[in-house]
Amino acid sequence: MAALLAAALASGGTYAATHDDSSGTAAASAGSTTVVKADPADFADAGTVNWSATAAKVSPSVVSITLKTSSGGDQGSGVILDTKGNIVTNHHVVADQGTLTVTLNDGRNYEATVVGTDASTDLAVIKLKNPPSGLKPITIGDDKKLVVGQPVMAVGNPLGLSGTVTTGIVSALDRPVSTQQSGGGQGDQGGSPWSQPQQSSEVVTNAIQTSAAINPGNSGGALVNGSGELIGINSSIPNAGGSSSGQAGNIGIGFAIPTTVVKLVTNQLMTKGKAQHAQLGISATTGQVKDGSATVNGAQVAQVNPGSAAQKAGIKQGDVIVALGGDHVDSSTSLVGQVRECAVGQKVTLTVVRDGKRQNITATLGADTSSS
Template sequence: MSEVNAVTPRTLAQAGALGIVVVFSMVAGGLITAQIVDDDDPSSTPLPQATEPIVSTTPEATSASVSQTEFAVLPDLPALVEQTIDSVVRIESVGPQGGQSVGTGIVLDTDGHILTNYHVIEGVSDIRVQLHDGSTGTAEVLGADPGSDLAVLRASIQPQRLVPATFGDSDAVRVGEPVFAIGNPFSQEFSTSAGVISAVDRTTNSSFTGRTIRNVLQTDAALNPGNSGGPLFNAVGEVIGVNTSIENPDGRSFAGLGFAVPSNTAMRFLPQMLAGDSVEHSQLGVTGVDVDTLLAEQLELSVEQGVYITTVVPGSAAHDAGLVAGGVSIGGEPGPGGDIVVAVDGEPVNSIEQLAAEIDRRNVGDTVELTVRRGGDELTLTASLAPWN
């Protein structure tokens, strides 16, 4: 059974610290992220936005340059590292138990805005950043997007020392494309690793909200605790992802499965974080299963494609719109009588993933029209999307 922006319980198990005083949150399947564990709310005073960040996206350059490499190797890795390393920062902070945590960040502009993972700064204090040239400064959390595991800091560093990164189009990334990462794994400052894009369109979940993060990039470039929040670069030195997690059954080190939040996701929510806001994500509030020939025959459905609704979260946008759920039997099978969602705003949906993606690309407060089959009738229901709960 799959979920579309429903409330998702999540279990975290703590593993031992590795080399630095951090704790790793480990979720089902071995996905881990480095974080400080704290029950307190990591609130901070929003700072005013300074000048507009110098952040550019150049999908044309990405596509052309990557095709020239023919997915072999990075053309001149030492030159690329020299070109990009000044846009990478080391982030140090003090956790609630007094231990030091180390992560990585990306320079956004000359006003001191730094992009990183939310789990790097969640629940910490006394944040300091260090540039590759050794310059240091204090930093404060400006805005955050826990649902995408992203946050923006504002650091007190002289503008002339800050070199903004260039962001590429993560939608243009192809499997086999060469990439490299710069970060601070196990507190080893400004370390570089290289590899390829192993897969695109992966999904992972925020450890803080349970929300699914989509279009995630998978890489075999070595990532370890301390790389969190750092850049994944393409072959022309553009940031195409923010390194966020690894998957490993033993939960302790890299095994060739690293994941990065796509740059386009970061760019979508960056204006809100720069404004000092905490980003909210849209929620429909249902669970469901893909309709196929077997399910249609089993439940005597009138269609053989769509999303069969099994659960509607009370008080959710789906509940208010009047969606009807069929429930789930004791054996886990879908029960009878549920609605079938076949389109969102006129766009056909044939799977739970398609439905989730349609909701995810919309904002809180947006109104969507759901085309629904109920028995032999076709209905149009209107849902006003609520914030993720």
Template sequence: MVAGTLGAGLLPWPVWAAGPRAITPRGPLPAAEQQVVNLFEGAAPSVAYITSETLQSDGWFGAEVAQSAGSGFVWDGEGHIVTNFHVVEGARRLWVRLDSGPPLEARLVGRSPEYDLAVIRLQRPPANLRPLPLGSSRDLKIGQTVYAIGNPFGLSRTLTQGLISALDRELPTTDYREVAGVIQTDAAINPGNSGGPLLDSAGRLIGVNTAIRSASGSSSGVGFAIPVDLVNRVVPALISRGVAPMPGIGISPVRPDWVARAGIAGVVIADVARNSPAAEAGLRPFNRRSGELGDVIIAVNGRPVATLANFVAELDRVGIGNTAELGVRRGDTERKVRVRVIDLTMR
């Protein structure tokens, strides 16, 4: 020990040779914490950091290159990566970083703005790809613990935890379309998380994180994920055909803004395709000559539909190949009609 002074008139103070303090042993992690650690370590190598390069107008009859980032995840061993459509929209070049490896160039193979889903494929897939195990969104319960992994604000491999706050939400995507059965969660989802996986406590994929509802654009405890049952229907079609199946019954609707201005609640039929399920069911379109309204679809399987977006979401819920019971109003009369739901992209 040596003595020193802080200044004139102050008492001497001792000075010791400083050294690190002894570390208190931690002991094993509690089982619940270790489960989360294992979940992250098992899933993180399958989560993709996606960088897209787009051309943006500079306002002076020119364009400049801009980059943006999002998330995705490994779908299969062939190098297919699932993400949101808005993550890759307009991209002329794409790169994917998996785990701690180098960026890998990828190309777009399928896109669905209607479901905000897209599939890209690695140009040179590595041999050790690890697809995420799939769960089901059909039997989810409010209150279940969920985990989101992604790249918020460019910070790679970020884990957040929360609960399923609500089920069966509807999420607007493109004009006149909504995704039905959306999962609401309070797990922190921020810009850059889009396209990343939402996992259950078993580490299974149950949704694709796609949006937050926030005035500031940052997490406010209300995030949304596209349910995995829908993802598992759309993604195989995007891989094989480049487009998603589109449920329908063979009608063309009157523009929703015109219907809304007329004060009509429901879907007004403009045309009925020949030999379609709608034609087989005897649905009558709007008569342009006489101005007669024809049939207005007001419900699907007992669930009211006030807009075209509601109607399309309900057909999604029914599923292609199944039968829907429509509530139809013609004049002052209401009736129920059964129709097959078909894939409009296959007609």
């Protein structure tokens, strides 16, 4: 459905955005750009990439997904994970009850079933009922090696046009995107209204922002680097017009879920059918704090839950968390997105400003029981 995202930018401006396959509603908050140092061997200039070779390598690993329901249906994209027929896509692509059909790159159609879904990260795994031999799984890359300006390719099923590839660059990294799914609107392919699952919840991701053209139907498709390695799953696009009617399209801004999150969640879905998420155990708001002679943004702790990882580590109400594992935290949404990338039981170093002074605190993340 062409449902809206109300997106609150760091500058205070707002715009609307949609999931790129037409399902769901979201609010996207734009944080700071993270630039990482990469080995030159990991970075390919757009002029040196053979995009034809990259497309030929990746396209057999990307599929079209059609969901038929009693009231209509919709389409999205997916990426083959293994030769057993496991495919990753977005939760909002397959959330409704219905019949799933997967179309391979060569045009063959197969029925599929849902292995597990995770509304908290907007990820899902489906599996072909009778997978053929010769399936080509995607090669999974490391999103932590990405740099801003690096060329990338999006592969998917926009507007029902299977096997479409577009190129662009990494526009920003660790862009906090908060998506709240809700009902309303019509399907991309002119179908009936797309109802949302009751367990729908806020999806917070520190996303990869890309200029590669992403349009409705790309949800669940691949974002790859010049070597054809998966570095993200395409998930949402903004709608600068802010109209609840009509259909959002590419405006040079798209968001993808990084492979750090994809691997963490899909491994759990394939083995357990559900995903468990790490939790710090605080309530926080976006705040500012004096840090030396400067003023910086961070996640200001409003409440510490009794018995939580934060309490055990010594986090106090009023602390402002400005980094996690050395990565800058400039908002409460940014903090949630970074915790989403961590596993239950993982030790993390939090940099907090307390009484005007920085200090590092080590916390062992607990389990978010509400997501299990």
